Amino acid sequence: MGDAHRIGVVGLGVISRAYLDTLVGHPAVRITAVADLDASRSAAVAAEFPGVRALSVEELLSSPDVDTVLNLTVPAAHAEIALGAIGHGKNVYGEKPLTAGLAEAHAVLEAAAKAGVGVGCAPDTVLGTGVQTARAAVAAGSIGRPQFASAVMVTPGHERWHPHPDFYYTDGGGPLLDMGPYYLASLVHLLGPVRAVTGAAGRLRAERVIGSGPRTGERIPVGVDTHVSGVLEHADGTLTTLTTSFDGVATTAAPIEVHGETGTLAVPDPNRFDGEVRLFELGAAEWRTLPVSAGYVDGARGLGLLDFVAADGRRPPRASGELALHVLETMSALLRSAAEGRRIELTTSAQPPVAVPLTAAGKWRADAALR
Structure with a gap:
């Protein structure tokens, strides 16, 4: 080895x-x-x-x-x-x-x-059992042909818990660039790359108040949009409605829902490696939880780096720079669309990485060559 x-x-x-x-x-x-x-x-x-x-x-x-x-x-x-x-x-x-x-x-x-x-x-959370089980369900036809999706992230802002949150409100921060990668990387795994976007954005406050740590009570300036919404056109024609916000308190919306001809799939928080994947089939009376069927069990931050090292020419790394570039362009295009008031076509693409087979925690934590 x-x-x-x-x-x-x-x-x-x-x-x-x-x-x-x-x-x-x-x-x-x-x-x-x-x-x-x-x-x-x-x-x-x-x-x-x-x-x-x-x-x-x-x-x-x-x-x-x-x-x-x-x-x-x-x-x-x-x-x-x-x-x-x-x-x-x-x-x-x-x-x-x-x-x-x-x-x-x-x-x-x-x-x-x-x-x-x-x-x-990063993110490598998409390699865990939550997103990967959902991806396997879509690939197996559990919801039929995907028609559209929604992705929603709402919080009151990271300054409530982070002792030094300044960078969340400067270039490279904000709800879209900070949290959007989890959702957009998941959407590429589930539905493929994005070809065009239309966005809208705003910022409701000029400053934020740090809520924890040695700087509690200190006010910091806001230099980025803190609420971003948009529509993503995937390469296959599927549409996703995306909302990321640091301006709300809570939401009852599922983090990601994928709606198909014969069912709807509720995908768990893509900022986590696990979580229940739920399916509501056409004609059913209620949601049912799908058994875990794919992904690295009990995943943790750094898993993407282990996958990157293990790839070593045998296969493309799953948390690749190419995927990160496509996600970044998608986010940048949403912000540009919001500023310019027009639909923007993307110049990059990224195919969904190789799916992760169901891999026990004991296996990936002890194996020098992840599958």
């Missing part, structure tokens, strides 16, 4: 702990280095794990002991770190969105292709 793939982690904020919990000790990978703008934070993390070095960002990007850079920085820094890693001949796997802007994303993928290295990107 060879030596474990060496990972260097850049950015040690809130989400890094979930990745470390998954990756440390997995036979396919070895965390060799960590870096953060706060040197004390990287030193503290390195001290927890034998064999992990605390480096500066530049030292990590150039380190011969790193094969892939795990980029967990804020969206505004995604492109800079990715291009730095690629410039040193390293693969890069990052948090979503791929970059804060579309031009930067194209630059990252073009640089990677020229350098002969790989690019992967």
Whole structure:
């Protein structure tokens, strides 16, 4: 099986702990280095794990002991770190969105292709049993031919729980670029790529109030739209109505519903790896929950990176840069459509990745070569 793939982690904020919990000790990978703008934070993390070095960002990007850079920085820094890693001949796997802007994303993928290295990107929640069981049901014809879908995400804003939420309200943030990737990646898995969009957007408040942590009560400016709605035209003609908002309190809508000629499928929260998939068939009296039939059981953040490493030329990685680019263009086009008041056709596409067979937690957590 060879030596474990060496990972260097850049950015040690809130989400890094979930990745470390998954990756440390997995036979396919070895965390060799960590870096953060706060040197004390990287030193503290390195001290927890034998064999992990605390480096500066530049030292990590150039380190011969790193094969892939795990980029967990804020969206505004995604492109800079990715291009730095690629410039040193390293693969890069990052948090979503791929970059804060579309031009930067194209630059990252073009640089990677020229350098002969790989690019992967979250979300990897779509590889869990929730979305994958729903995908299997659609593929099996459980709802007949899909006609249309809806996707809804409503929260009052991340500043209520995140101690440093500033980046959610700057370029690369907002409900669409922050949460939209979960929904759009799921929709590509379920219904295929998007060919055109029409959008509308707005922001209801000029500032937000931090609700937790040492900065509780501090006001931060809002520089992005906080409510975005739109219609997605999929390549096969299926239509999806999408709503993402930081301006509501709650919703009773299912996160995703796919409506077909003979049934409706309710898909669980795509920000989770699991959840019930429910089916209401034409002529039935009630919803029924489908048995889990596909996906990585008990998935966790970092699973997409393990899948990325395991692909290694045998198959395309499921959480790929190409899919992330298509998702980013879809989101960028929605915002542009809202600003310009017109329908916009996309220039990118991405086929649904290879479906994930039902894989027990004990299997993917112990196997260096995921299927």
